[in-house]
Amino acid sequence: MNNYKLCFVIAQKYNRNYISYIQYYIDNIQKFYPGSLCIIVDNNSRDVNDIIIKLKEYKNVIIISNETKCKFELGAYKVGISYLITNNLIDKYDYTIFSQDTFVLINKFNFDELRQQNITACSLINTNPGQYVEQLDTVESQIILKKINLIGSEKKISLCYANSFILHNSKIEEFLNITKDNILLVKEESVISERYQGAILYYLNGYKNNGITNHNNLTYDPCFIDPFNCINKEYFIKIGQFKTEIT
Numbered sequence: 001m002n003n004y005k006l007c008f009v010i011a012q013k014y015n016r017n018y019i020s021y022i023q024y025y026i027d028n029i030q031k032f033y034p035g036s037l038c039i040i041v042d043n044n045s046r047d048v049n050d051i052i053i054k055l056k057e058y059k060n061v062i063i064i065s066n067e068t069k070c071k072f073e074l075g076a077y078k079v080g081i082s083y084l085i086t087n088n089l090i091d092k093y094d095y096t097i098f099s100q101d102t103f104v105l106i107n108k109f110n111f112d113e114l115r116q117q118n119i120t121a122c123s124l125i126n127t128n129p130g131q132y133v134e135q136l137d138t139v140e141s142q143i144i145l146k147k148i149n150l151i152g153s154e155k156k157i158s159l160c161y162a163n164s165f166i167l168h169n170s171k172i173e174e175f176l177n178i179t180k181d182n183i184l185l186v187k188e189e190s191v192i193s194e195r196y197q198g199a200i201l202y203y204l205n206g207y208k209n210n211g212i213t214n215h216n217n218l219t220y221d222p223c224f225i226d227p228f229n230c231i232n233k234e235y236f237i238k239i240g241q242f243k244t245e246i247t
Contacts, residue, residue, distance in 0.1 A: 004111050006036040007084070007093040011076030011163075012051070012101040013043045021239050023054055025104040026061060032108040037093065039083060040101075041066050041076035070183045072190040073100055073163035074197070081176045090169050099124065099164040102239050109212055109235040111166075120168040121175075121204035123160050124236045126211025130155035135195045140182065144196040147178055148203040158209040160197035162238060163190065166212070171204045212236075 008029055012022065022040075029036055038061045042048045048065070055061050066079045077098045084090045095111050103124065114122070135141060136154045145151045167175055178200055184190055202209055213234045 004094040004115065005092060006033050006111065007089070007096040008036060008038045009077055009080035009096060009098045010038065010040045010101055011043065011073040011099070012040050012048075013045055013072075021104055022051065022101050025101070026055060026058060028105045030058070030060070032105070036060065037089070038062070039064065039080045041079045043071045043076055069185075072184040072187075072193070073098070074179060074182060074184050074190070074193050078176060078179065081172055085173065085176075090172050093169055095166055095168055096172060097124075097164075097166050099236065100162055103162050103164045103236055104239055105235060106237055107235050114166065114168075114212075117210075119205060119208075119210050120171050121201040122166050122210035122212065123158065123198065123201060124164045124166065124211060125161040125213050126209060127159045127161055129158050129209055132159035132198075133157055133195060135192045136199070138192050138195075140189070140192055141196040141199070144178065144182070145199055148200065150199050150203060153199075156207075156209075157195075157199045157202050158211070160194050160201055161211075163194050163197060164236070165197065165201055167204070174204060175200060 006029075010022070010025070026038055029038055038058075040051065040055075040061065040063045042051070042063060043066050045051075048063075052063055055063065062083070064079065064083060066076050068075055068079060070078060080098070084096070095114065133154045136145065136157065142151070145153075150157070179197075182193070184193060198209075213236070
């Protein structure tokens with residue numbers, strides 16, 4: 001029996017090709033973790049009513065719109081966190097999972113493993129430290145690194161793959177405070193945010209990189225896969241890539 005409670009914040013830019021996948025994601029959350037809260041934050045999709053209609057009968061599913069200047073995953077996550085704060089919900093959930101709408105759950109993960117290892121912040125997929133840090137020298141990344149005292153530590157940091165990660169409830173407000181001034185408008189800024197969010201997770205996790213799946217052990221192409229025909233043992237899989245500020 002689970003002795004932890006979960007919240008899922010899902011950053012959505014709706015595409016009709018993916019409607020069956022986000023419903024599949026929600027179905028699996030409710031199957032594996034009954035009672036979990038799902039907050040879908042829509043980044044101003046043109047046909048968001050399709051999702052609202054599809055999910056209207058689901059319990060514990062909230063759909064809100066990101067009306068802030070910051071878009072993509074980070075903008076949606078900040079809106080989701082603000083919702084949790086406003087409604088005094090942060091302490092109700094042990095861990096919150098932040099993910100793209102194209103990064104879906106296919107198998108159950110025991111989140112007690114994170115608590116047992118005292119992991120407070122981690123990516124869904126862990127990469128080698130220093131492997132994808134070429135954009136940590138951007139202005140945006142250096143501002144973040146300076147905030148968290150990690151200038152010069154770039155080679156110690158792992159990528160926050162697909163901007164998807166997990167935070168213990170004790171770290172959520174700190175994450176928001178670190179990123180509150182960052183504004184993402186175009187895809188390139190989202191790519192850069194994978195780098196500095198990796199640094200933030202490293203910092204919030206006591207200067208350790210962790211992930212529930214190791215990138216080197218993946219048994220599939222991590223960018224494109226059909227979840228309905230997937231027999232892999234990973235917990236989350238990526239079903240699409242290269243969504244931009246237009247698509």
